[in-house]
Amino acid sequence: MAIESWLTKVRSAIISSKPSPSSSSSSSWRSKTVGILALEVATLMSKLVHLWRSLADAALARLRHHLINLDGVRKLVSHHDAALLALACAELTDALRVAAHSVAALATRCADPFLRDFADAFADFADTGRDPHRWVSTWKDMDSRAHKMDKQVAATSALRTAMEDLADAEHGLRKLLQTSSSRRLSATNISLAAEQQQLIFAKKQEVKHLKQTSLWSSTFDAVVSSLARAAFTILARIKLVFGAAHDHRPTTTPLHRSLTLSSAVHPSSVDVQVQPPVSRKSMSMDMGMGEALYLERQRQSGLLERSAAALVPPPGTLGAAALAPRYAWVIISIERMARSPRLVGAEERDELYGMLTASVRAQLRARLRGTVAAAEPGLAGQWRAAVGGILEWLAPMAHATVRWQAERSLEQQRKTTREMETQTLVVQTLQMAERGKVEAAVAELLVGLNYLCRFHKEITTCRTRTCHHDDAP
Structure with missing residues (x-):
């Protein structure tokens, strides 16, 4: 009877711990x-904190002096600083718009x-700069807020894990009780059930x-107040460092240069001529990036739109x-x-050929038609x-494209800042790359x-034949 009574209490406790769907939804609202x-x-x-730190001086310096000067970006996207920085600015601003x-x-x-x-x-703040509630914070205050947000996010992430562990523990105990009757419950199962109940109690306390x-226990007013101040401060920072408040209108020229290809026997030069890189001299991030960043097409509506x-x-x-993703995997x-x-076999070559678009296949057939080059070490x-030189600037963009797509997947978007990798910007990817140039390079x-x-x-075949000849009587 004691065991039966204990089991009844355990089952009752499990049932009572399950919230009513109707009551939980109404009380939540x-x-x-x-x-x-x-x-x-x-x-x-997490996303707001991540955006804020993406606008730190070090991150902006990396963007200004490294990312937009990558060879692949210059060859395939644009060699104009203004266009590339505008693209980065637009992506950061759009991420803030969504948040x-x-x-x-x-x-x-x-x-x-x-x-x-x-x-x-x-x-209204985005379009006019008016901040009647004074939600724009100082750099010091925003850094302090970001640090506090980190702690709140960490605690909430721990809560999520604890709730999942609690649910698993309750499911395990429920399954154990369902498969065992009070009369046939062995001593081992009783011990396991008791341990599981202790675990559930500890998890509930946690x-x-x-x-x-x-x-979880924060009020909506407190949370939204913090988020609102963060959003206003981030937008103010974007306007400051990218000069979005200025009304410059740069003239951009299309990229007409194409890859000049020679015969299929000798490798051709695929190095597109670009303007010399900008000076690496130190600059104030608040002032040096405010020149000519918004293109003419961006002037048709509000900043966020x-x-x-x-x-x-x-x-x-x-x-x-x-x-972009398809070509990225081809290049990789x-x-x-x-x-x-x-080590490349026929199966791998067929698989690669199956990934190609019709336009690349046509170029490849034209390049290989009627060319039979001998196996010469010098030409090899x-x-x-040549292949290594192209991959040196093209492969990083392919890998960045894969990362950029993954970071925007639904599963990745649910992750917190502590779980996310460094954000990849669209300017690093093949998304904005000229199709003709990429296809020519591929x-x-x-x-x-x-x-x-x-x-x-041919070298392997030649060596095999030589070995067979030497072994012949």
Whole structure:
């Protein structure tokens, strides 16, 4: 009877611990605390902190002196600093626009009327610079707020883990009790059930503590106030460092230079002539990046709206044709094969050929038609150098494209700042790259890879024949 009574209490405790769906949803809406929305708020908070740190002097210096001066970016996207910086600015601004939209959704639950008016206030600040609520913070205050946000996010992340562990423990105990009757419950199972119940008790205490110290118990007013100040301060920082408040209108010229290809036998020069890189002299990040950053097409609407428009890939780019990820994997596959051309088999070549678009296949057929080059070490060396030279500037953009796509996947977007890797900017990727130039470079790589594979195959065949001849009686 004692065991039966104990089992009854355990089952009752498990059932009573499960919240009613109807009551939880209604109380969540009427409650002044964030509650279950804490997990979503933590992700939003992480994104704002990540954006803020993406605008630090060190990050901006890396953008200004390294990212926009990458050879691949200069060859395939643009060699104009203004266009490249405008693209980076648009991406950061658009990320803030999306985050601000989520803040506005939370603001509707606030008691403070000023906070409920966040959406209109933010749009007005973006276009006019008016900040009647004084939500723009100093650098020191924002850094302090970001540090506090980090702690809140960490506590909420720990709460999520603890809640998942608690759910698993309760499921395990429930399953154990379902498979065992009170009369046939063995001593081992009784011991396991007791241990599981102790674990559940400890996890409940941990969850209770974390709910009190995390965003779960924060009020909507407190959370939205912090998020609103962060959003205003980040936008003010973007305007300051990128000069979005200035009305410069640079004249940009299309990139007409193409890759000049020679015959399929000898490697061609695919090095596009570019303007000399800008000076690496030290500069004030607050003043030096404010010159000529917004293109003419960005002047047609408000700041937030035109940031999204600026990220639409122009005609003639891989992004416009939705081919950036496909070409990225083609280039990465070529890079892998180029490391060990002697190991490339027919199956791998067929798989690579199946990844090619019709336009690249046509270029490849034209380049290889009627060319039968002998396996010469000197020519193989030239092709090896040519392929390596192209991959040196093209492969980083391919890898960045894969990262950029992954970072924007639904699963990755749910991660917090502590779980995310360094953000990849679209300017580093093939998204805005000229399709013609990329296809010409890929065709050149394929011709070179074809020769290198054939060279190693002929060398291997020659050595095999020599060995057979030496072994003959």
